Amino acid sequence: MKKSIGAKVFALPSPVWVVGTYGENNTPNIMTAAWAGICCSVPPCVAVSLVKARASYGNIMKRKAFTISIPSSKQATEADYAGLVSGTKVDKFTTANLTAVKSEFVDAPYVEEFPLILECRLKQTVEIGLHTQFIGEIVDIKADEAVLNEKGIPTLEKVLPFVYSTTDLAYYHIGEQLGQAHSIGMKFKI
């Protein structure tokens, strides 16, 4: 018997993704988003939801582009900071000692220090409620050489991303491998 606890966003876990955009005068901005996820395989797309008050909201609308810079758990402080203050008031790259690099394929900057980058072209916007969802087509992935395995794939154990819990309002490390997907469930297959 389960306990009913009302209509809340208690969906665990959430990713911690840093959205990079250009504002006026090509000022680079970042903000941290957790209302996000992959939303399509073909074309490869991610969805990120933002509120209108965010500087990033207007930036994406104007430039039709954004990046996702995925921080490692060693960069949680920088990522948390990017979600705490508004890009309309401060240059967060400078304050957090991060380097803005212009994307190769889209009109948005990414965070050089973070290991895994998604360059995204705005594909669709979806009005939901308080949040607007931006669906971005991933046009390129960029990764530090150090996080690639022998096949050239960025592995989770090297990228070391972390997650956000909407119930605890805290970040958590990702730990050891639990099992191979599309494989461990075969024991039930009849």
Added chain:
Amino acid sequence: MKKSIGAKVFALPSPVWVVGTYGENNTPNIMTAAWAGICCSVPPCVAVSLVKARASYGNIMKRKAFTISIPSSKQATEADYAGLVSGTKVDKFTTANLTAVKSEFVDAPYVEEFPLILECRLKQTVEIGLHTQFIGEIVDIKADEAVLNEKGIPTLEKVLPFVYSTTDLAYYHIGEQLGQAHSIGMKFKI
């Protein structure tokens, strides 16, 4: 200098959520989704992307409802299984020894054995590409008493959800707390 590795869904990490629906004759079905995330705070909403070939796709279209049952890492085998086979061919609840419970508020079943449940009413569908995104308004959260803290909140350390890596095609445990969100980044605030 980062290495370009092309347009891929290498966005880390993804949640592992089990989508519950009713098919014809009220047959309960589950399928595991990782192309998913929170997408709005007000109203509280989650987005889950499915391909048209899935039994769950037609079920959600007809019933305008679905649940998300969030498995703990102890239930990774059952969750993986629910993603491996089609609900058009087999009753996955029976095969994986899981119990279907009718939701209190929406026309969809959830998995009794999983610790955290979202009852969702279909709000919008978004055609993206190969995947269609289903945006569900969370009308109630249900949780096992055992995963609640003293304030009645389901904590990540008790729910013990796990993540999926689209680069490694593997599941990973979530480990220890890294820091408090909206707090650790204050050190950069000026």
